[in-house]
Every structure is written in structure tokens, then in C-alpha cells.
Amino acid sequence: MWQYLLDRRDLIAFQAYQHVSLVVQCVVLATVLAVGLAVLAYRSPRITSLANSVSAIGLTIPSFALLGLLLAPFGFGITPAVVAVVFYAALPVLRNAVVGLAGVDQSLVESARGIGMSRLATLWRVELPLAWPVILAGVRVSTQMVMGIAAVAAYVLGPGLGSLIFSGLSRLGGANALNATLVGTIAIVLLALVLDVVLVLVGRLTTSKGIRV
């Protein structure tokens, strides 16, 4: 396996880069979308419970099935992969953002309004910063989860380490088949750990000292 790694280090490095790049970009996009949706939803209890059920049910859709279904409108390639990864990444963030925003102490919101902050300023300067640690916890869950889903996305010829796993699996028993599968899987696990550490650091840098636990 070591020899296999050395022989193909360029290819593996490139696929790892593609994999992380896909995940990071999709998570960023998903976070923006999910927080935006949460902002629209959290004030109404009805929409909040709707958002929660959507995110619970959404997560039960098998990723393989969703990718298959997405092939019809988008065809093979990067688009269905991105759509699927963003979809899954958005769900935990959406749920946490709604919970986080709804959990902001109402007396603080009133206090913000009471000293003359507009609705938007209150959201931007008080509610979002206070909900941020909870939102970020959602982002961490998302990132871990879509590292795996992005591998499945290779099935529709998306980029990343998944292609290594799938090519290995498809010719199991052949030369280097097991090596390819193992290297792909282990690389994903390692990268997921690295990304998680990065997110913890981002959390420390972006969370106010005043609300850090």
C-alpha cells in the first residue's frame, strides 16, 4: 500500500485537494443559504417546526438515491454533486441556526430595540453573534457528514477521493483495487479530522470572548 501511495501521490494529492475544495465551498454556500432561511423562519413557530421537520426528513434520504435522481435534470458531472452536497450540508446548519436564533434571550433583543437599533442591526449585531456558536456547531456536523457524501458524489463523476474508492470497489480482486479503496477511505477520515480542527480554530477566532464557555 505504501508503494501504491508513493506511485500515485500526485493523483491522490490532487483528488484530496478537489475533495476538500468541494466540501469547503459547498459548506460555505450551504451555511449562507441555511442561515438566510433560518433568519426568515425563526420568528414564526410554524415555519420553525416546518424547517425542523424538513431537515430531519431530508437527512433520511439516502445520498446515493438523491444523486441518482439528480442525474435526470443535471446529467453527469459536477453540478449534481454540488447540489447534493449543498443540500445535505444545509440541513444541520439550518436546524442549528433556527435553534440558535430562537434561543437568544428576548430581553436582549428588547434591550437592543430599546436603545434604538433597527430590526436589521439587532439581527446583525446582537442575534447572529449570540447564535454563532450554535450555528458553528451545525457547520461542524455538516462538514463531517458531507465529507462522506462527497465521496458518494464521485459516482456521478464529481471530483474528489470518491473516484478512488469507487474505481477500487468496481474492480475488487484486481491489482491495487483494495489499496485504492483503503487509501481513499483513510484519506477522507484524516481530512475530516483536519477540517474539524480548522473549524474549532475558526470558532475560537470568530466567537466573542464574552460568550466563550
Add this chain to the structure above:
Amino acid sequence: MSETTTAPDQRTVSGVAIRLEGVTKRYPGQQKPAVDSVDLEIAAGETVMFVGPSGCGKTTLLKMLNRLIEPSGGKIFLGDEDVTGQDPDRLRRRIGYVIQAGGLFPHMTVGTNIGLVPGMLGWDKERIAERTDELLDLVGLDPEVYRARYPKELSGGQQQRVGVARALAADPPVLLMDEPFGAVDPITRQRLQDELLRIQEELGKTIVFVTHDFDEAVKLGDKIVVFDVGARVVQYDTPEAILAEPAEEYVADFVGAGATLKQLTLTRVADTELHTPVTAQAGEDSAAVVARATAAGEQYVVVTDGRGRPISWPSVAELTRTTTVPATRDDRLPVVGLRSTLNDALDTMLAASQGGVVVTGRRDSVAGVLVVEQVMAAIQATRGETRG
């Protein structure tokens, strides 16, 4: 508009009058309005206390003043200006607002919290920083120490002080306070009340203050409004008048009028004869101070810090054992303000197990000493008065 008639001394007034005309709040689906056509006039620079049972609409009425609750009818004037139709965000930047525990934003430093309103009003950074330090000083917190702290690093009383500083940041003419001292312990509450009285004496804002504690209302208010359900104004008068002549049975029950010791809450420390103590600055030569005290026939010496604020109250015997006057701060030192009531003074003495309290005036400097015998004499006098 009208000047402060209740204050015997010339007081600075930077507040404006507030006038309510038929202010009403109706909630959909409720038969009776929560606030039913209230007319009220509050003079500039006065502190008016709203008291009444919970659910009587006093808080609703307060929140209509800065339109956190939109009135269903009636008009609100600040000075001569009708603000009923004004943009609420801009209106609120002209009205200080203090809630329980200060309502500080936990993710911002003390300095940032205080600078919020000036920031929204477009002040430049330097001016905001200057103003922040000035206000921290006003509420008795050292700017160097507290400016960069986060609210969670402060005690409840300190948070409340910062809350008051934030409300005063842009020098608003009107201050609304919604049960601000409800969540702190009695001793801290009394200190905060003293501080508010002191600040108010310096600034002369128009303050509307909601409380359920009638003693607090008597102590802080120039006037008290007693409300019944639907924010019906049952009585609007000075604390003395309400205690002496409650307008209805309802008020009498509510204020507990008739209790002679209630009068203790009407007598201010400043109204009694204060004893002038021997004072010494921390770091002075002990022998000289002891000599001074002995010459004056005193048993105790009040030690102050560099700014004249009392820090400890050692006996002469204790001082003779030192070479220089120690700068240690006694956290249990009993202190009240000039505008504290005798009730507070007695409470403070009991809490500290001391026979006296140090009285502070402007900027917390020593104004004198009050001993328990004097409080007893005052009690005797008022009892005599009410009996005779």
C-alpha cells in the same frame, strides 16, 4: 415647561417634560384595554415612579413611551414635540432605557456596550471613547479596569451600573427604567439606588421608573403614580402626600400607610445631623493621624483613597499598631449616600454589625458619619409626631 418645585435647592435640569394624552393600548381579542386612556404630565427633571400590582399596565405604559409597544390611541409629547408618529428607532436613541440586569450584550465589552448609541448617532471614535470613560467614572467604575471587560466578568451590581451608563451615553433628556434593580441583593440594590439619586442630582434627567417595591418608590421618586388595573391613575403625588393621605382604601393597602416606621423611608440621611469624623488618606503617617484623632477626642478614623472615597474605618487603637495608614479596602465597610433613607442606614448597620455608617456625598467622597443613636432619635421623633 414646569420647573422642579419639589427640590428646595437649585437643581440642574437637563430633562424635558413628558405629556400623555389619552394613551390607550388595546390587544386584539381582549375585552378591556391593557391601558385605558391615560392622561399624565411629568415635569422636566423629575423622577416619577410607577407603582401598582403586577398586570396593572404600568410596564406597558412605560414601553409605550419609547414605543417598544405601539399605542392604539392617544398622543405622547416630549417637551412640546408630538412624538407619537416619529420613527421609533430614532426616538429611542433620544430616550435612555434601562432594564433588569442592565440588558448588556454579553458578546461586547463594557466600552462597546456603552458606545452603542453614540455610535448609531454617528459620533467619531475619539469622542465615543472619551464619553465612555466619563460615564464609567460617573457610575463609579474605574475606566482603566472595566472598559475592556465583558459583562460576565462583572458582578450584578456592576452590570446594572454599566446599564445605566449605556442609557446615559448620548445624554438623552429622558430615562426609562423598567424594574432595573429587581435582580440584585438588598445591599447592592440600596447602593445602586443611592448612586442613581446622586447621578440624578448631578444631571437632572426626567426619569420614569417602574417598580413593584413601594419603599424604592418612596426613596427615589419626586412623585409617585399609583396604578390600578387598566393603568388607571389612582393617585399621583409626592411620596409624603401619598403616605400621609392615601386617596383610596386601595392605595392605603398597597403602600401600607399608617405604619410609623414607614416614615423612616421618608427621612433622608442628609436631613439628620451628621457627625464630622477625623479622616486620613491612605499612606499618611499613622502617628500624626492618631494625634489628630486624640486631639479631636475620636475613637475611629475614616480612611480615604486618593480621590477622597472612604475605604476603611479603623479604630485609633488599630492605627497605633501601624506606621503608615494602610490602603487596604474593607469590603464590609458600611456606606450610605446623603440621599439614602434612614431605613437604608439602619439596614446597612445591621448587615455590617456596626453601630454607624459612613455617609458619602458627591462622587462618593466622605460627607460624614451617622451613628445608630441618631437613627433611634429620629424614630422616637417620628413616633412622637404620628402619635401626637
